[in-house]
Amino acid sequence: MTGTLKYETPHSLAELWPLLVSDRELTGFLAGGTDLIVKYKRKQLNLTRFIDLKNIESLKGIWLDENKNLHIGSLTTLTELHTHPLIQKHAPLLAAAARKMASVQIRNRATIGGNLCNAAPSADLAPPLLVLDAVVKLESDQGARELSIKSLFTGPGQTALKIGEVMTEVMVPVSEPSDKVTYLKQGLRQAMDIAMAGVAVKLNMSGNLCQEAAIALGAVAPTPIRVKAAEEWLRGQRINEQSIAKAAELAKIAANPISDVRTTADYRSELVSALVTKAIQECMTQV
Amino acid sequence: MALISFMINGQPWKGQVEAHETLLDLIRDKLGLTGTKKGCDSGECGACTVILNGLSVNSCIVPALEVEGKEVLTIEGLSRGEVLHPIQEAFISEGAVQCGFCTPGMIMSTKALLDSNPHPSKQEIRQALAGNLCRCTGYGRIVAAVEKAAKMGGDDLAGNDSREISDKV
Ligand SMILES: Cc1cc2nc3c(=O)[nH]c(=O)nc-3n(C[C@H](O)[C@H](O)[C@H](O)COP(=O)(O)OP(=O)(O)OC[C@H]3O[C@@H](n4cnc5c(N)ncnc54)[C@H](O)[C@@H]3O)c2cc1C
Ligand code: FES
Numbered sequence A: 001m002t003g004t005l006k007y008e009t010p011h012s013l014a015e016l017w018p019l020l021v022s023d024r025e026l027t028g029f030l031a032g033g034t035d036l037i038v039k040y041k042r043k044q045l046n047l048t049r050f051i052d053l054k055n056i057e058s059l060k061g062i063w064l065d066e067n068k069n070l071h072i073g074s075l076t077t078l079t080e081l082h083t084h085p086l087i088q089k090h091a092p093l094l095a096a097a098a099r100k101m102a103s104v105q106i107r108n109r110a111t112i113g114g115n116l117c118n119a120a121p122s123a124d125l126a127p128p129l130l131v132l133d134a135v136v137k138l139e140s141d142q143g144a145r146e147l148s149i150k151s152l153f154t155g156p157g158q159t160a161l162k163i164g165e166v167m168t169e170v171m172v173p174v175s176e177p178s179d180k181v182t183y184l185k186q187g188l189r190q191a192m193d194i195a196m197a198g199v200a201v202k203l204n205m206s207g208n209l210c211q212e213a214a215i216a217l218g219a220v221a222p223t224p225i226r227v228k229a230a231e232e233w234l235r236g237q238r239i240n241e242q243s244i245a246k247a248a249e250l251a252k253i254a255a256n257p258i259s260d261v262r263t264t265a266d267y268r269s270e271l272v273s274a275l276v277t278k279a280i281q282e283c284m285t286q287v
Numbered sequence B: 001m002a003l004i005s006f007m008i009n010g011q012p013w014k015g016q017v018e019a020h021e022t023l024l025d026l027i028r029d030k031l032g033l034t035g036t037k038k039g040c041d042s043g044e045c046g047a048c049t050v051i052l053n054g055l056s057v058n059s060c061i062v063p064a065l066e067v068e069g070k071e072v073l074t075i076e077g078l079s080r081g082e083v084l085h086p087i088q089e090a091f092i093s094e095g096a097v098q099c100g101f102c103t104p105g106m107i108m109s110t111k112a113l114l115d116s117n118p119h120p121s122k123q124e125i126r127q128a129l130a131g132n133l134c135r136c137t138g139y140g141r142i143v144a145a146v147e148k149a150a151k152m153g154g155d156d157l158a159g160n161d162s163r164e165i166s167d168k169v
């Protein structure tokens, strides 16, 4: 890394806000740094200052409220996500997705807030959080607001965060043991790979009849997306080969993939349909 | 520029650090501990793996300023004088080293693994080392070395350090 760079370490949000009166556009919030530092080193960012968020205790911790919402501090690392008993119990989908990401070394640093704010179309936590109907809490010196995760992503690398706004928390309604959930990710290798496509599915069944379905896709559109058409189709259906095939087809139509270094748009389309099929089948094997 | 102090391999270090400096550059260039390698310099290869407050990290993407008040363990901190760590012994005896560039990182990842899971399965070993690339040996011997290290009691959990502790070295 080169250049003149300032580095600040506020110990609370109260200490953070005054730092943001100037140079807000040239400031990078530093969480785990696994996206930020890599981009900065590649000179993809024009920044004069890092503000390290990691000393702000209120951005840490995982707890359950009386309304059965799991509160996950934005600084929670991927390692914490896949090992924390509350996440394993109440949001197993999230724990499983975190485990499929990157390497041990990266998971020890990378945070949930960083994954969402970096807003890569391939961000692995996005599809699971989309099907879980997560809500993110954003704060600035103007106060706090809550935003459905569906409204968070506005484009590749783009979010609804205003300049100077910090993500403080991710709130996830607890999963019931009867919820059938899965996240499938296809990369070139099993480990350490950015997804060519990712699919999260959540089903609520009554017998063989689907009561509710949520399906989200990653890496196959400018942002991670929910597939409403496929969800509506599945609602009230018996889950069998035909209904799964139709859902997979609808998901494929909803995807809008590009070709890039990892693979082609056509292959991504095929992946969506294959992964949606497999994900629903996997859900159905869960008791 | 800021003054930081932290523990490196059990010794205190204090000095000036730039905001843009990485932990990797600090330990190699300012501390002269060149056992930790720079491969990709972007979090992909694991050659720069060190243990920061008990967790393995890619030192090439950790800002040096962040280690203020923390503890860092590098490959140089594993042996006790002339007495090698069991993980190092296992890598040597299994022939898990060719050019050796990936080895310090492999060994630090292995240490982090064994300290949290002293008896890992093959699959767990492979997953634990997924962030460490080797361009020479293939991974078979490396996995065998980790299995051997585990058998030798290569974790440093309380009461399970197989090295002789000697004040003389
Ligand atoms: C080798 C390697 C492998 C990877 N593998 C994967 C993978 O498998 N799947 C995957 O999805 N990603 C992967 N990544 C990308 C990255 O690790 C993740 O996106 C990670 O979760 C980012 O979190 P972070 O804490 O490191 O973010 P940072 O790099 O610290 O921040 C990322 C961005 O978010 C902003 N930001 C961070 N926290 C906040 C906050 N609380 N409020 C407002 N803005 C904030 C930062 O300013 C920055 O713009 C990989 C990266 C590397 C280097
Ligand atoms: S040099 Fe740090 S991961 Fe490659």
Ligand code: FES
Pocket: B096, B097, B098, B099, B100, B101, B102, B103, B133, B134, B135, B136, B137
């Ligand atoms: S021994 Fe040469 S890179 Fe691993």
